Amino acid sequence: MIAICRHCSKSKVNRPRGLCWSCYYTPGVKELYPSTSKYARRGVGNFTGNAPLPGAPTTAAPGTPEKLAVLEQRAKMKQAIFHPADARYEGDSRPLEFLKHKTANVA
């Protein structure tokens, strides 16, 4: 499938935002088309850098479909993509330890 430029509908897309080279570099054109990347900065409401931490770390190991689903969910919730206590390998007890301590502190 060949993507066609969203602006001129003539050229092949070879720049970000679904634009062709000449449209992307035409002043004012790329501002009309928001970034298509869900991880990119989005102006007002942008959450890169100061997003709240997710409510809980995940036990899913990096690179697994489960982990990817968690990351996607966090991005949707405008939360930080990574939690410091996320599992770093299959069977990592870090997230469980984190939750144990968190519960202990609350109680």
Ligand SMILES: [Zn+2]
């Ligand atoms: Zn174009």
